[in-house]
Structures are given as C-alpha cells and as structure tokens.
Amino acid sequence: MLRPDSFALTALLAALSAVGPLTTDMYLPSLPDIVHMLGGTPAQGQLTISAYLVGFAVGQILYGPLSDRHGRKPVLMAAILVYCLASLLCALSVSLPMLIGARALQALGGCGGVVLARAIVRDLYVGVRAGRELSLIGSVMALAPVLAPIVGGLLQTALGWRAVFLFLAAAGFCGVIVIWLLLPETVRERAREPMSFASILHSYRRVACHGAYLAYLGLATASYAGLFAWISAASFALQGLYGLSPVDFGIAFALGSLGYMLGTTIAARIVTRFGLGGTIGLGGLANALGGLAMVASVAVGFTSAASLVVPMALYLAGLGMILPQAIAGAMMPFPERAGAASALLGFVQQTVAAACGAVVGAFLGHGAWSLAGGVALMGCASLALWFATRGVRARASDAKR
Numbered sequence: 001m002l003r004p005d006s007f008a009l010t011a012l013l014a015a016l017s018a019v020g021p022l023t024t025d026m027y028l029p030s031l032p033d034i035v036h037m038l039g040g041t042p043a044q045g046q047l048t049i050s051a052y053l054v055g056f057a058v059g060q061i062l063y064g065p066l067s068d069r070h071g072r073k074p075v076l077m078a079a080i081l082v083y084c085l086a087s088l089l090c091a092l093s094v095s096l097p098m099l100i101g102a103r104a105l106q107a108l109g110g111c112g113g114v115v116l117a118r119a120i121v122r123d124l125y126v127g128v129r130a131g132r133e134l135s136l137i138g139s140v141m142a143l144a145p146v147l148a149p150i151v152g153g154l155l156q157t158a159l160g161w162r163a164v165f166l167f168l169a170a171a172g173f174c175g176v177i178v179i180w181l182l183l184p185e186t187v188r189e190r191a192r193e194p195m196s197f198a199s200i201l202h203s204y205r206r207v208a209c210h211g212a213y214l215a216y217l218g219l220a221t222a223s224y225a226g227l228f229a230w231i232s233a234a235s236f237a238l239q240g241l242y243g244l245s246p247v248d249f250g251i252a253f254a255l256g257s258l259g260y261m262l263g264t265t266i267a268a269r270i271v272t273r274f275g276l277g278g279t280i281g282l283g284g285l286a287n288a289l290g291g292l293a294m295v296a297s298v299a300v301g302f303t304s305a306a307s308l309v310v311p312m313a314l315y316l317a318g319l320g321m322i323l324p325q326a327i328a329g330a331m332m333p334f335p336e337r338a339g340a341a342s343a344l345l346g347f348v349q350q351t352v353a354a355a356c357g358a359v360v361g362a363f364l365g366h367g368a369w370s371l372a373g374g375v376a377l378m379g380c381a382s383l384a385l386w387f388a389t390r391g392v393r394a395r396a397s398d399a400k401r
Helices: 007-017 019-025 028-038 042-070 072-091 096-124 127-141 143-159 162-182 197-208 211-241 246-300 306-331 335-362 369-388 390-400
Strands: none
Touching: 007 019, 007 096, 007 127, 007 162, 019 042, 019 072, 019 096, 019 143, 019 162, 028 042, 028 096, 028 143, 028 211, 028 246, 042 072, 042 096, 042 197, 042 211, 042 335, 072 096, 072 162, 096 127, 096 306, 096 335, 127 143, 127 246, 127 306, 143 162, 143 246, 197 211, 197 335, 211 246, 211 306, 211 335, 211 369, 211 390, 246 306, 246 369, 246 390, 306 335, 306 369, 335 369, 369 390
8 A cells, every 4th residue: 555655645646636637638639520520519519628527516526525424445436437437438429418418427437536636635634734745746747738638639630539538448447446456545534424415515514614715715716717718718729720730739738738737846845935825826926927918919919829828838837836725725624524625625616617618618709819818817816816815814824823
C-alpha cells in the first residue's frame, strides 16, 4: 500500500483528479467531426460538455456522504467501474442524444475520482499542508489537459472519434486495478449516522452554513467557470474561426494548458510563505488580466490563434494558484465531513461551470466574443470575490489559531 507523503500516492491522487480534464479535453479535437457524423449544430455538440458537467455535479452529491460512511476505497472503485462502462457506451453512440446521455453517465462515474481524491487529502493533511499537497497534485494533474488534446487529436486523425472513448475506457479499467492493489483506506472515523436522505441533507446543511466555506466556494467556482467558457468554445473558435486542424488545435490547447501547470507549480512554492489568501489573490489578479487581455485581442481584431491561447494561459495560471488553495480552505473546518464538503463544493462548481459553458455555447455563432466575454467576466469576478471575502476568511483563520 502507498504511504502518505510519498510521491507515488500524490501521483495516484493526481491521476484520479485528472479524470475530469482528461475526459473533457481528449475529445475536444473530435467535437466538430462528432457533430458532422451524428448530425447537429455546434450548440448541440456543446451539450455533450454541459451534460457531462451536470452529471459530474450530481454524482458528487452522492459520493461524499457515501464515502464518509462506507470508506473511500470501495466507493471509489465502484465509481470508476461506472465510468468505464459509460465510456464504452459513448464509443457505441449512434446519435447526439445518445452520446449526450452516455456523457452524463460517464460523468456520474468519473466525478468519484475527483471528489474522493480531495477527501483523501483532507483525511491525511490539514491547513497550508493540505493546500501544498493539492498544489502538488495539481502540478502533476496539469499534464492531463496538456497531453489529452494532443492524444485526442492524434486518435481523431488516425482512428476517428470513437477511439477516444475506447482509450478512456481502457485507462479506467487500469485505474480500478491500481486502486484495488495500492490505495490505502484513509477514513479514520466513519460517519456514525446511517445513510438516508435526511442524513445527507444534515451533512450538507452543516457545511453550507459556514461563512468561510462559502467564501472559498465562491472563489473556486468563479475561477473554474472561466475554464469551461474556454473548453465549451475553444474547439469551434480555434478550428472554425481560426482554421486549425484537429492536431494543431490539440497542440494549441495544450500550450494554453501549460499555464495551469505553471500556476500550480508557483502555488506549491509560495503558499507556505504567502498563505492561502495571498496565493489566491495573485491567482485572481492573473484571472482578471487574462480575461481582459482576451477581450482586447478580439476587439482589436487579431486573427492569430495565439491571441486567444496566450491570454487563456495567463488565466489558467491564475486558476492553478486559486483552485487548490480554495479547496483546502473550504475543507479545513470539516475533518469529519471531508467527503460532504468536497462533494458540495464540486456540485456547485460544476453546476455553475455547466451554465457558463451553455451560455457561451449558445452564442458561438457571433464569433469569439462569447468566449472572451465569459472568460473576462469570470476572471474579474474571481478578483472581486477575493477582495470582498477577506474579512470572513481572516476571521476563520484566526479562529483556528
């Protein structure tokens, strides 16, 4: 079994956390072809992303309390098996509605990896140490959005879009074997109350009434929604408006994603010096500047793909500084309900991201303005929330001392 503080455990948790970006980003180069082959419009194709986000949000509501009661490992293995079967169903889809439904089911399984990886971190670490661990996980996990679109573009070019989902199913089955053999059970004290609708509501009520939790939840949600404005529109904007091929798009998307890797790497180095709040503040500034730079590029009329990719890389660097620290700050007050705290955060985060992506997708026919506007709005909201919540976050930090 893997030991806490080992790089191997960090890498495994990073792989579990990477299920979301891997599953979303790998098929982005195939989206235009999927829409063409199955019949539909770009807005309908974007619904395969929104359906995934909705399923991802709903599933987390269940996994958190279940794992608090029954342990992380068995719940995690069951979730990944559902993900594998749904990925096979995606590969067999013969219509867009069928693919949309399969994507929602795929998300119901895949979200288990993300929410339970966060809960495992809270089981093992506290405070700034948890933030540093989440940043390290983010640094390793950041390879997923860098490599996934490149691999997806190559699979699309060589074998077609169905091969992408077969690849994801095979990766999931390998993950189940690794979890079974190597992952230790980390829950020290399981929730005492039996699982019921009332007990689930009680868990979430306790979490949602905490002021600092809500502050960190808002920061994580706003910054994350900007990412999905980008994901929802990037393939159509860069391939449809800027003329990139699937492989070129994969490379361009990967280059932008390097910003997230840079952000998490910086955060892991500075969080022990500047604390959670200071690191999040720097991230919020990068979010706002990246979003505003993208709006300026569209307004000026630049036609190079770099005019979107470079500002997005800056935004993603900010996200890499915000997200791990906001998650750590949100979960700190709830050692006995880490699963529920992680699940509620994920539910709100994914629901808002799905709504943001759907709105951006609905206006794709109007050029890159909806993309740039969505990213800028969420970036500025992140910075504004950091300023607005300084008091409640500081009071919660003082109470812990």
